[in-house]
Amino acid sequence: MKSSALFLSLIKRLTTSVFVLFLTVSFLFVLVRIAPGDPSQKFLSPNLSPQLVERVKSSFQLDKQIHEQYISFLKNALTGDFGVSYSFHRPVNEVIAEVLPFTILFSLSAFILQLIGGLLFAVLAFRYHQKFWDKFLSRGSLFLYAVPSFVSGLFFVYLFSVQLQIFPSSGIKTVGTLENNYFFLLLDYAHHLFLPVLVLSLTGLPVYFKYFRENFEENQNKLFTLYLRANGISERKILFSHLIPNSLNSIIAYAGVDLGILFSGALITEVIFSLPGMGRLAVGAILQRDYPLIIGCTLTAGVLIILTSLLADLIRLKIDKRLIKGLLN
């Protein structure tokens, strides 16, 4: 009984999310079409006659009324067809499917780095509570949190790519190598992605650090900790078996949303390092007025955010059974 109710509430949440997503897409659909500017512009060469201009427009289906366009869009969308991208001349699904794996690889590594880094530093700060390291890390995280990624990104490019020339400043791999060794290719990817992943994780790291540290602090003076300590359990064991698991809960909720947003594109980092990610794809679509691709990117971002936060909730439920009750209410 309990599990079926849980299932129902999850279903309910999912439908609300899908409904919201539908609203978002519809809103954008109308917005991009009432906006000034014309996507067919760049495909029109100077010699085209006005009739042909109309023809190009009709091939984009831009000559119809908005509601007609909208209805045909919905019909196609239901079958999973989001149209053909104006600038790539390929189905939107294909274009996104090409970019998505890289984005997930890239943002997942940044995500893991910031999560682990945040945890490690928090443990370190906790260990040296109120001592030099703690203060240093706390101050440092406050500072790091305030460094915009375009400043840190440019700084790293200047230092490592322009001055020291250790890391490449752009791209995800060396083009034209004849090497087929997997290990070699992996290293090549890692070499190219080191700086971007570092820059991307630097903005999130202080947040996780703060979350973990505050949680440790809060639980540190709770009765159960005092009890454990009184029983002579080692500090290390308290930390690893009790404090960290206890703090995970609230962090996972935050991490779910955070990961979703990372998946939908780390725009600034992608721009600085010219990486082929979702963020640049979406902004490119916006600047080129590639309507189907704009909608496609938004939808993908929305779906990813919903999925990751759902995943986060499921994990939380798995960890902490008490939450089920809260969810049911």
Added chain:
Amino acid sequence: MFIVWKNIYIFFLLLVTIFVGCKKISTDNNTQVVIAIPSDIERINPLFSYSVNEGNISELLFLSLVKHSWDDKTGDIKTEPMLANSWEWNSDSSAITLELRNDVHWSDGVLVTIDDVIFSFDVYSDPVVESYLYGSFKCFYTNNDNHIIAERTFEKISETKLKINFAPGSTPSLFTLDFPIVPKHVFDKMPRKEIATAKENFSPVTSGPFTLEKWEKNQAIIIKENPKSFLHKDGNVKRIIFKVIPDYNARLTQLKNGEVDLAEYLKPEDVNGLKNTGSLVVTSLKGREYDYLGWNNLDPVQFKKNHKIVPNKLFGSAKVRQALSMAINRNEILSEYLQGYGELANSPISPIFKNAIDEKLQPYVFDLAKVKTLLAEEGWIDKDQNGILEKNGVEFNFTLTISSNNPRRIFAATVFKNTFKQLGIEMNIEQLELGMLIDRINNKSVDAWMASWIIPIPLDLKFSWYSNLATTPMNFPSYQNKELDALLDKLETKISWQQKNEIYKKIEAILYRDQPVTFLYWIDNIVAYNKKIKNIEVTPLGTVHHCWLWQ
């Protein structure tokens, strides 16, 4: 707890050693060339080479009937055989007979035949296909929708001989035949409408001296030599990699450290750094692109209301436009931003056309005192001494619209703004995203804007300077002059080369006198390439051109 700390240390140590360890991955030797391009191409199909890079790449993969190269001495193009071995004009040049090569094969083994040629003309001019050349087949027998009528145009004399009849009264040239031929057997089996999205646009069947080896989307397009091609020669370049590097600084860095062998559109301030590497040749391609400051010659408000053509309050007068041209310190931009990689422009006729250009024409000189007197003669005086000129109660202020992603124009606009302010002219700068800017220019709703034209070879002026605004949408400044129209019309009749050049000089004089826009400067395309590339020719026709000759 110490253990944890040590782990962190090891963790970082590991990272650092791994990444420093694989510092440089060697790219291949001397037979391949890496060319940096700023953005990936959309498809490999010559029918749709809207962008320069697409055109360059499809030109290497697909052969044309003839090829053109630049003759620096005459300042004109010259034609050489390609797919067509030889040709012969009729006595009145109303038809041409081509002799085709019989040793060229498509990459899938099929022979390139006359049918492919006829098919190509047909499909390029088919309005359904929307090819990039659509509408430019004016010399041929065409339907109302500009579709070539194959039956009247082509006569197949033998398997390798083709006669092309041109429409009466037209002035055909070999240039109208210079476009890549596409395979009939591939595109004939699909509906014409679907060619634009066909999967063959990503794995093309080619005929050129190179074939597509691999296309990694957003990363690189790799083409390799085609040993079967008649253009193939041992010792020439074996592979060309077009590497997509959107970021300018990254292109520059990779050019310097040898990851890239050739890059175009480099910035003048980086030239010294590039020369210092010792491994690069820096040269420039002149006279294909000019920046101009467009003045809206007609009143945007009146035009929007009822399409009435009323002279602009500020820029309607040629004298004011002349004054503004003199108020612009073009030399400062030329020396400070372009670092001398460019030259002052007098008209839309490029100095590379050595016979068409009037060398006696002197550029307008930057002279603020003269500007003040000219403007005062036109009635623009600062009566209330608030620092802004006025005439009949109207203050001299306007908005200059530029696109938001062109640093050169932003630089120039910022400098111009300051000089104008000194003169009592209030200029606001509005930066718009390119799509919106084009939209506004088309609607003629901007006061002034800065943009550039890339001039076509051979010269074509009518599409942007003819007075009839309905048929000439590219006449953005809406400049209207009957005298100019007559000259432009005359260019399209059968006249001698000398007469043509005389007319060009007259056109130049008119545009120079009236300054419908302020012609700013011709911008050099700075090209740097590795010294290992030999036999490369950087001409106004392009850099990535005839690459099969590179060594």
Added chain:
Amino acid sequence: MKRIRFSVFHFFFFLLLITIGLRLPLLGETAILLISYIALLITDFRTALDQFSLSMADYFCSFLLIIAIPLFLFLKRNNLFLPKNFSFSHYTLSVLLYTFLFAPVITNDNYEFQKDISVTRLLPPFSSIHVLHLKSNTEKSGRLNDFLSLKNNVVKNSFDEKIIFFDSLQITQSGVFYFQNERGNGLPLSSIEMVDGKPYISIKFFLLGSDEFGRDIFTRIIYGTRISLLIGFCAVILSLIIGVVLGFLAGFSGGVTDILLSRLTDMFLSFPIIFFIILILAFFGNSFISVIVVLGFSGWMSLFRIVKGEILSLKTKDYFITARQLGLSGTKLLLKEALPIIAIPVIVNTVFQFGNVVLSESALSFLGLGIGNEFPSWGGMINSGQEYLSQAWWMILFPGAAIILTLVTVNDFGRKLAQYFNPRLHE
């Protein structure tokens, strides 16, 4: 007697005194200009109106404030609302506020001033450049002209025909020969300002270097503070209004309104908001106003949620129910009961939101979709510096540092505020 502790108040006072000391001549001239402008207003109203300009008003305001604020602080020193204890963020906050208010007096330079680009462009920090002064034309006399020359002295223009920057100079019998980036030019001695028979040469100092137009980066950062903070204030106020009003609506009326508004909020949160901002700016044009509006419209969601949550919990509180049953009107309920409760979380959130807006604005400018180059903005400066990354690091470092400093300050201030209102969070 109370022991006097060094506080933020003293710090602010100290900054003011330094400025007054350094800029005494300028302040004096401003005072004269103000008086003569008032005189002009009385005698010749139309001309005075024609002469009015925003930058002149800016100077007047700075002048009046620089006199008024020390007086005010001095008179009210006993019950100062300013915090007394020493903290980093308080100091940086007062520096930011100080720059915001007194930008024209601090730099006394036009942020768009450019001249002889070949000599002045891309100068590293602490450079100085020699200046040659040309003789001004015979002065026209007359009230208006006197006023004009005074105005030109105080309110700096973005151009100056009377000076020439040069690299080196040769003096010959008949004139001078000056070099600008290896190009030489001659001038007759008669046209040059002379001192003791020698050409008068002064020095212009570029504290933080110059940009690609030879504009002083220090001045641009100072004025950039204004732009960034102004955009922050305006956008945050807009979000505040939208968030609070919608939150009240949703919280009080409940039902359909609540559901609709909540779904609207979800909609805005269901995809990265930066894309929405870029889309609007790219499609509808980017300008000072549109950036403020878009940033304002994209930041109201968290405020909405907070206000709604607080109102919902308030509705179940006994005292509120009593007040309602007593028949208090809606407005009164709102003002007397609801506002004080929600004020604290809203204020704290607003401060953090302010930081977000400053960051977003600079990120947008970095992407080329900011307020354009009409005004100097930190993000825009970094964006143009990116072009010169390998030649001029100072074009990125200083505006970058300004952004970081502002964000650290604002975040720290927000944290302190939250701690102040919610002692449970005290460390």
